[in-house]
Amino acid sequence: MPSEIYSFDECSLLHLCNIRVPAHFEMFVGKKEILPRNHKRLSNLIHKLRTSGIDKYRFVPGNLEYNTVKVMNEIINDEGLQLHRISIKNLPNTFKSEINDQLEQFIDKITTEFKEIEKNKNIKAIKQAFIDNEKKLTREKNIPEDDDLEIISGYVRHAHDGRKKIVSEDEHFWGYAELILNNFDIEVIREREC
Numbered sequence: 001m002p003s004e005i006y007s008f009d010e011c012s013l014l015h016l017c018n019i020r021v022p023a024h025f026e027m028f029v030g031k032k033e034i035l036p037r038n039h040k041r042l043s044n045l046i047h048k049l050r051t052s053g054i055d056k057y058r059f060v061p062g063n064l065e066y067n068t069v070k071v072m073n074e075i076i077n078d079e080g081l082q083l084h085r086i087s088i089k090n091l092p093n094t095f096k097s098e099i100n101d102q103l104e105q106f107i108d109k110i111t112t113e114f115k116e117i118e119k120n121k122n123i124k125a126i127k128q129a130f131i132d133n134e135k136k137l138t139r140e141k142n143i144p145e146d147d148d149l150e151i152i153s154g155y156v157r158h159a160h161d162g163r164k165k166i167v168s169e170d171e172h173f174w175g176y177a178e179l180i181l182n183n184f185d186i187e188v189i190r191e192r193e194c
Helices: 010-014 023-029 039-052 064-078 093-113 124-132 146-157 177-184
Strands: 004-008 056-060 115-118 163-168 186-190
Touching: 004 010, 010 056, 010 064, 010 163, 039 056, 056 146, 064 093, 115 146, 124 146, 124 177, 146 163, 146 177, 146 186, 177 186
Parallel strands: 004 056, 004 163, 056 115, 163 186
Antiparallel strands: none
16 A cells, blocks of 8 residues: 555646537637646646555545636636637537536546545644744735635544645645644645646
């Protein structure tokens, strides 16, 4: 059994999603697929984990279904996918239906391939560690949100003898990587560096 496990926060899971643009809509979209940032790096990591027999985890409860659609809409808008002044929002319902089918398949794949780690609401001591060691981050709040703390708490309680690693692009994780490693024995891997 491998001595390490990898977990992915929800945002990094969502960056594993790619949308194949149906051929008959490529002329409107201008590309064959829509990929989130760091998709290739994450996909390569997942492949290496799979071939090495290393378990992959996600944190529950989460809101994967809602956030998948939300993130894909953001990616589509960020890509500025417009051609001939036709916004992707105005494309036919058949296009949206095909995209929704792909998103449902993606969610099924994630829920099947990734084992679950239960988040834990007992975060008082964990939160205090961040308050005592507060750093100035580029985000609005320097201290991680309760959901991030519940991830750490759940991961700490997850039974595993080897090294625990979490992949995230959330500054609340990588900005406090040293504190998380030293206090909770969890190695943070920044998504763009995986």
